[in-house]
Amino acid sequence: MELPQPYLLFLGDVTEPTYAKTAFGLRDWARERCIGEWSCSVGTVTLGLPRLSPAQARASGARSMVIGVANIGGKIVDSWLPHLLGALEAGLDVVSGMHARLGDTPALKAAADRHRRRLIDVRTPPSNIPIASGRKRIGNRLLTVGTDCALGKKYTALTIARALQARGVDADFRATGQTGIMIAGAGMPMDAVVADFEAGAAEMLSPDAAPDHWDVIEGQGSLSHPSYAAVSLGLLHGSQPDVIVVCHEPGREHLIGHPELPVPSIEHTIELNLALGRRTNAAIRCGGVSLNTSQLSDGEARRLIASESQRLGLPVADPVRGGDEFERLLDNCLRGAVS
């Protein structure tokens, strides 16, 4: 799947940055391929990129408008439609990672046909996914898992993959969500796979590799999330990780959108993932903890990282901040593997 680049990032009318994960991810990890941003109106979320209309973006070289926001349920909102039509009219393809297929909206389908533009759904899984075999594969696998959704599993996997590559380790980032796939240019949209094939899709995503190879796999959801745990468990079983890295956001007390549900502890999340993951890889272990300290000052973050590492007896780091702590986390992940 080759996506037409560079992108114009569309932000819809969302007002909470957490619903614009895709747009922020592309800005942070594929900045050179993002020409600008566009939204239904000013006053919504901004990425700090130049605000360009589809026509302006096209004139500046953009080749597609990427829907960079998500809403609960993954549907296309009516208020977005004029902007998507405007993009097609301006000569841009439209790229989406939502559940609803672009082509299922008749007005979009008609406009794309009329303007001879493409509607590209990143979240359409391949049709040849097998039932998981459970067979242990060659090579090493690291999976990021979380205490909740939307707290850094993708960023952690991307950072670890790049840091391993920088160390000369043969490593690949394996994308499992729409943003990751847009960044990596390939991957498996795990949440769009039929449940019976969920673990099989994870097996397909990280096939047999050289004994010293590392697949760094982007986690999805959380085993403790009442909506998405099925995705997390299929991904865990099929990935057969040798190492998990648990991602957490300090200070988040309740699951996003679920004020009645406390965020589980890091220890509980480690235990639950190891207990369930052991089913397909008896040697699974926790390599460390990734804290999303974006809401903390530098000093607060360093103190928290040190105290959490002490408390848990594990390497703890914020991969975005890096530092010695992050190097120690990497060392611990690689420990004992073929090199």
Added chain:
Amino acid sequence: MELPQPYLLFLGDVTEPTYAKTAFGLRDWARERCIGEWSCSVGTVTLGLPRLSPAQARASGARSMVIGVANIGGKIVDSWLPHLLGALEAGLDVVSGMHARLGDTPALKAAADRHRRRLIDVRTPPSNIPIASGRKRIGNRLLTVGTDCALGKKYTALTIARALQARGVDADFRATGQTGIMIAGAGMPMDAVVADFEAGAAEMLSPDAAPDHWDVIEGQGSLSHPSYAAVSLGLLHGSQPDVIVVCHEPGREHLIGHPELPVPSIEHTIELNLALGRRTNAAIRCGGVSLNTSQLSDGEARRLIASESQRLGLPVADPVRGGDEFERLLDNCLRGAVS
């Protein structure tokens, strides 16, 4: 969904009864709607029903041929095709619970169009499934769970639902697999739902009900199965069961098709389901254990049921055998509920 009845049951070319679950289920639970059986050749699995060709079955009043067998991956096998075409030609509709849609096989599609017969896929979920809300619903729910696949979760749920109805309890059997849906005439094909919507599909299957109502929900797969655990966890979270009944087959040492994986213990299966199920229903408890003792003599079964009940400190019964043990299991399931 109204299925055309009575049925002719098609057994393909399978030689292991475990792959003919659907056919056996229909024979046992909808016997009056099964005219006969048909297969690729004699010497395969038999249900003990009259062997009738599609033409003979049509002449005896059958209105559809039901594919009563499954193969790994849920595809239509080439060797079955002449028989499916024969059924259409003889004037029968074809009903399937497989993953692969009947209409996606061009020869079948063409023959159905030519003979003006219907191809009915029971395993096609509705298109309006929501993301799970996690909101606690009114009424009582019982979910059957298992130490493995194919060991009695559907039969246990069917038997419990009918026994509760016989006691005058307002109870519904909620089907989650193709056979159950064919028996019940409605339900949710849980393994065909996109993973992100898995828990939401389970919420949709057992909506708010009267405070004294019981939904008896057919379990799927096993949390310990490397291929299907995603289905089991989404069903557990979305069902929000008040009571689980753990199903087990004594003497089964390894997961079907996985000689490398031991069947987990009953105690482990109880603990795992309660630990994960607590996330959406803090009051979840185990009502008892259902043993599939079909391979044991009457005396062996009674002794095992007694010793397991003693060992586990829980009611244990084989619902197919019934008896006082089963009544005690029902009593324990209903304990404390509004009546």
